[in-house]
Amino acid sequence: MWAHLLHGFLTHLVHKGRLRLIYPDGTERVYSGSTDGADVAVTLHDPALPRKIVMSPDMAVGEGYVDGRLTIENDDLYGLLTLAIGNVADAPGGDAPWHRQIEALRRVGRWVTQFNPASRARTNVAHHYDLSGELYDLFLDADRQYSCAYFSDPAMTLDEAQEAKKHHIAAKLLVEPGMRVLDIGCGWGGMGLTLARDYGAEVLGVTLSSEQHAIANRRAAEAGLQDRAKFELIDYREVEGRFDRIVSIGMFEHVGVPHYHTYFNKIEELLDPQGVALVHCIGRARPPGTTSPWIAKYIFPGGYVPALSEMVRVIEDTDLYTTDVEVLRLHYAETLKHWHDRFVANIDKARDLYDEKFCRMWRYYLIACELTFRLNRQVVFQVQLSPTKDAVPLTRDYLYPPDRGMERQAAE
Incomplete structure (x- = not known):
């Protein structure tokens, strides 16, 4: 039958x-x-x-x-x-x-599987992000950016495109020296260190991954930035204070639909009245759906890719303005292809870390994700928010000044 x-x-x-x-x-x-x-x-x-x-x-x-x-x-x-x-x-x-x-x-059963109180969120994060740090060195760029790169030039290397992503986000944040910046879901610290080093910001990064927390603080100390870039092992819901800027890259996918109001209410609570926030996340260019059960079980437990309508509906319940939305379409497909090719080039080392079954699982994950971005209706959203309507310029010209590249090179 x-x-x-x-x-x-x-x-x-x-x-x-x-x-x-x-x-x-x-x-x-x-x-x-x-x-x-x-x-x-x-x-x-x-x-x-x-x-x-x-x-x-x-x-x-x-x-x-x-x-x-x-x-x-x-x-x-x-x-x-x-x-x-x-x-x-x-x-x-x-x-x-x-x-x-x-x-x-x-x-x-979607709301049950995506119910992520702090204790469950920590377990979900550890499942993926507390894998051996050596594994991520096999396929990520030198800065360990584990999110969509920005190929402003198709000929860019992965490292160049990840640098471009960070500076594109920094431009949207309009970061100035001395500003307090909160990085929600800071990963291994790359974005926070960039904002501290190249833009003079005072950064607090938060993560639930003990592996990421240790590496981020070590990197800050090695770069001599420990006074300007601090990373804490806490849930974003426990953060207190006020920040001029808030950035969240690749973390919203782990929040869970039942907690969307908590997430955006927390951004509103922590953001200065003249502040700017930028949420960068995977999204679906179609109505709300569900997570692949294989991805949920083996790769990202508790994870969910939102529709833009789900995000905007919740933002509308806050006093935040949606000041800009950019949709990156094939950038993540190209990022994942780079990751897969690097992983395959180092697959013998991956087998030494884990085993053949793990390598088959990881290849399946990377290829399935790449092709979902390339062939299906999956994209990346960058949603810019502010409590004030005119906190950012009224056109996008500020994102693409003719001397932007020269200024970045001088800062580096």
Whole structure:
């Protein structure tokens, strides 16, 4: 029965590319559409996989690949995920009907899975960000920027694009020497150190990752910036005081929908009346949805990519003005491709740190995310906020002055 249902799903789904599927009983079927898509051959080795794929495609395919119960000819993971994500994204209405039904069921439990009180938030953060620091050195840039880079020139290296991202955000923050800046979800300290070193800011960074906290403070000491860049191991909800600027990069995805009001109310509470905040996060260019169960289980527990409507609806309940919204579209796809290529180049070192199964999981994660940005409706939002309507210039000209590059070079 389940093989028959899977056959029906794939017959409906594959309208671009070609999939040759060998079922666990040896039956071979071909699903094909237009010739402009990927051409892949997949073998299912576990008799339970047809049922699992029908019930939860994301989870079953991801687990099956990582465990070796699903194999791809020539290990063409990029081809399989291109075919799967591309066909789902191009289906009428944005999804195959059966996929939308599964999404509707997932949404019923969304608030439960995204309930992130401080204790649970710490556990979720540790799951991903407290992995070996050596792992991140294998694929991130020298500054350990673990978020979307900004390719203002397509020929940029990853390190150059991550530098460009930080300075693009600094420009939106209009940071001046002596300003107090709060960095919510500060990572390994790269943004905070840049604001302290290049812009003369007094930075407080907060994180729930003990690994990131230790490294960020060590980096500040090594750079002689410990008096201007301090990093604390606390929840953003515990921060007190007033700040001229607030920045949050790649952290909002971990807040959880039930806590959106708390998050933006906290920004309003901490921000000076003439202050500016910038929230940089992954977003979906479609209505609210749910997180891939495979990503939620193995990569980012408690994580969720918001629709812009979900963010704006909550911001409207505060006294903050949305002073600017920029949508970065393919920048994260390019960032993830760089990360994947670097990871593969260092995969022997990754095996030494973990094992082959971990390497398969990490490759699946990086490729699936890249192709979701490249082929599906996933983007990055940069939302600028202020309690005051005229706290920032009335046009975007200030972001692109002719001498911006020369000034940055002089500061460096």
